Amino acid sequence: MDLDLFVQYCESLKGTTLENPFGDNTLVCKVMGKMYALADVDSFESINVKCDPEKAIELREQYPAVIPGYHMSKKHWNTIIMDNSIPNSQVKQWILDSYNLVVNKLTKKDRAELENL
Template structure:
């Protein structure tokens, strides 16, 4: 997956916006103002995604390209190294899972205003 495919997929998720709160190089995707994905746009060497803590450990054990979240809470975030070992379909699943985790924690009124995912 390249940076454009990553960006396009993230933006297909309802209520998603993007921004650069940490400088010109770090692209962040939000649902209702809450981060669910971020990456360096100049290198696109890795992607940080939120993950269920139990699943995070399992993914790290199964895939060498998935490590604890760089500069993030390592219990809840994974960094996926873009070395080609993670398929596009798997990357989309990980992005969707991250989005779903954040979406589920939004207030009910906010979730309803965004609508069905």
């Protein structure tokens, strides 16, 4: 996966906004103001995604390119090294899982607003 495909996929998820709150070289994908993915736009060596804590450990054990979230909560975030060892379809699924984790934690009002977008 390259940066363009990452951005294109994230933008396809309903209600996604792309922001740079940590500086111009860090792209943050949010839904209803909540982060679900981050990437360095200069090198695009890795992305960070939210993950269920138990599943996060399983993925780290199964995939060498999945490590605890860099500069994030190690319990709730994974960093995926973009070395092409993981198929794009799998990376997309993990991005979608992250998005869904965030959406499921939104308030009822925010979920209703998201549905109406």
